[in-house]
Each structure stands twice: as structure tokens, then as C-alpha cells.
Amino acid sequence: MNYVVAVLANRIQAEAAYSALLEKGIPDNQIDVLGSGYKSADEYKLIDPNQQAKRGLKGSFYWLVLFGFVAGYVFNSLTGIEILPTVGTVGNHITGGLLGAIAGALGAYFVGGSVGLTKGSEDALPYRNRLNEGKYLIIVKSTEELTHRATHVLRQFEPENIQAYTEPISASAYVGCI
Structure with missing residues (x-):
């Protein structure tokens, strides 16, 4: 066509x-x-570029948060960094995972949203x-x-x-x- x-x-x-x-x-x-x-x-x-940005954000958000949590957990368990001395070893691993998940969410917001604005419009x-x-x-x-x-x-x-x-x-x- x-x-x-x-x-x-x-x-x-x-x-x-x-x-x-x-x-x-x-x-x-x-x-x-x-x-x-x-x-x-x-x-x-x-195509509305704002809708594309939302799709890009939503599509990458779940994967990057999950990957960030796993990466943060593994990184903390390998390095043994004590983030909060009162929560113990497993608590520090989980805290590292939560910090990794936050980093993944920020990456999804900035990268996924901006790619959605430019791609397809x-x-x-x-x-x-x-x-x-x-x-x-x-x-x-x-x-x-x-x-x-x-x-x-x-x-x-x-x-x-x-x-x-x-x-x-x-x-x-x-x-x-x-």
C-alpha cells in the first residue's frame, strides 16, 4: 500500500x-x-509519542526491576558489604536487592520512556x-x-x-x- x-x-x-x-x-x-x-x-x-513512551516504560519496567533485585542481591552476597549492621547477613542481601530494584526502576523510567518517545513516532x-x-x-x-x-x-x-x-x-x- x-x-x-x-x-x-x-x-x-x-x-x-x-x-x-x-x-x-x-x-x-x-x-x-x-x-x-x-x-x-x-x-x-x-502514533502518539506519549503512548509509545508509556508502552516502552511498561515493557521494560518489570524486567529491569526483577533483574535489578537479583543483581543487587547477588552483588551484596558476593562482596559481603554490610549496608545495615542491625539486620544481619540475609537482611543486607535483601537490602542490596531492593537497592538494585530501585536502580532498575529508574533505568526503566529514563531509558524505556525516552526510547518510547523516539521509536515509532x-x-x-x-x-x-x-x-x-x-x-x-x-x-x-x-x-x-x-x-x-x-x-x-x-x-x-x-x-x-x-x-x-x-x-x-x-x-x-x-x-x-x-
């Missing part, structure tokens, strides 16, 4: 571009308009920002021939930005070919 995304300055341009695309034979079910009064970024499932954040500025997006998803035709039509409206994308073929598509 091929995509063309054009950023238009106002609603009048967006509606004119939509009408021109229809006149050139592009089916209306392959054209989406995003902006005020039309679909929102969430309805179109444009790519062009979605600039498009979300433009929608928040009151601009409109015209998205055409179709065959290569129709997206080339759509690109030609959209250039007539002098969009702020026009970008073409090709969706990669999934592994399940290869399975069907075998």
Missing part, C-alpha cells in the same frame, strides 16, 4: 484538494482528511503538531499509480509539505506466497 500525505494551510484548500482528487478518479474511500471538522489524529490512529509528531496549529492533512492510500496521480493533483494546491510513503510488506504476506 502506498500513501501520500499533504499538509494544507486551511480548510478551503483541503476541501478544494479533496474535490479535485475525486474529479481525477480517486475513490473517496481512499482519501482521508484530517483537521478541524474532519478526522482527528487519534481517529486516524496517528518518526513523522507522526510533526503531523500532529501541524494539526494542532490548525492545518489540514490530506492522506491518499492506494496503488502506486493512483498515489502518483494524487501527488500531481495535490501539488497544484501548493501544500506546505507533501510526502510519499510505502508500507513494508509484512511477514504474513510472504507466508501466503509460499
Whole structure:
């Protein structure tokens, strides 16, 4: 599947571009308009970087806390460092494990959250920002021939930005070919 995304300055341009695309034979079910009064970024499932950050944090949190506890426990048992003299040997091992778990939680928060913010958002954040500025997006998803035709039509409206994308073929598509 091929995509063309054009950023238009106002609603009048967006509606004119939509009408021109229809006149050139592009089916209306392959054209989406995003902006005020039309679909929102969430309805179109444009990736929200904050949600990606939460997923990254949640995915790494449990493993890093568990690993941190085990690493802290083992480190304390190997070195014999006395953290709290009143709790005894096993208590110090558990305290070392708890300190390791805290370190793992902090690592998950800073690394998992920041990776989630950057991974997967790519062009979605600039498009979300433009929608928040009151601009409109015209998205055409179709065959290569129709997206080339759509690109030609959209250039007539002098969009702020026009970008073409090709969706990669999934592994399940290869399975069907075998």
C-alpha cells in the first residue's frame, strides 16, 4: 500500500484538494482528511509519542526491576558489604536487592520512556503538531499509480509539505506466497 500525505494551510484548500482528487478518479474511500471538522489524529490512529513512551516504560519496567533485585542481591552476597549492621547477613542481601530494584526502576523510567518517545513516532509528531496549529492533512492510500496521480493533483494546491510513503510488506504476506 502506498500513501501520500499533504499538509494544507486551511480548510478551503483541503476541501478544494479533496474535490479535485475525486474529479481525477480517486475513490473517496481512499482519501482521508484530517483537521478541524474532519478526522482527528487519534481517529486516524496517528502514533502518539506519549503512548509509545508509556508502552516502552511498561515493557521494560518489570524486567529491569526483577533483574535489578537479583543483581543487587547477588552483588551484596558476593562482596559481603554490610549496608545495615542491625539486620544481619540475609537482611543486607535483601537490602542490596531492593537497592538494585530501585536502580532498575529508574533505568526503566529514563531509558524505556525516552526510547518510547523516539521509536515509532518518526513523522507522526510533526503531523500532529501541524494539526494542532490548525492545518489540514490530506492522506491518499492506494496503488502506486493512483498515489502518483494524487501527488500531481495535490501539488497544484501548493501544500506546505507533501510526502510519499510505502508500507513494508509484512511477514504474513510472504507466508501466503509460499
